[in-house]
Amino acid sequence: MDTKITLSFDQNVIEKAKDFAASQGISLSRLTEFLYEKITSAPKAYASLEDIPISDFVRMVAEEEVTYKTMAKSSKSMKKEYYESLK
Template sequence: MDTKLTLKLNQEVIEKAKAYASTRKMSLSRIVEAYLQSLTSNEIEEEFEISAFVKSIATGNKIPLDIDEKEYADALLEKYK
């Protein structure tokens, strides 16, 4: 069952996130849901990989444009285990 959720976010983050979702032909709601699922589950989401950009939205951290997303994801997993 789907339930509505209202979030208060920085306008710039919202615009960037919508553009990101659009380029991947996904809804922003689906991306947020998958991200929250990845935070609350020990199982790996295999439907699609969450990029470093999307992960950075939650933390507010800026990430370098030339970052290796796999390396960044591995570092985050190690940090928050």
């Protein structure tokens, strides 16, 4: 069963990821699902985010140096941040 989610990414990253997905004959949704499956299939196999094999892919599609944000946020603050980003 598919479940919809909403994610926000830099537009340039999305464009490059769409191109990559198309070159692989899959949708961006399926590419994202594949990447999530890859990192969750062996959760104890990675000591840090840099150990995850997809980090090379992220570096390929990112325009700037990759930085990982791991701050815990409440759903209320995330919702507020999301709506402010739409302005």
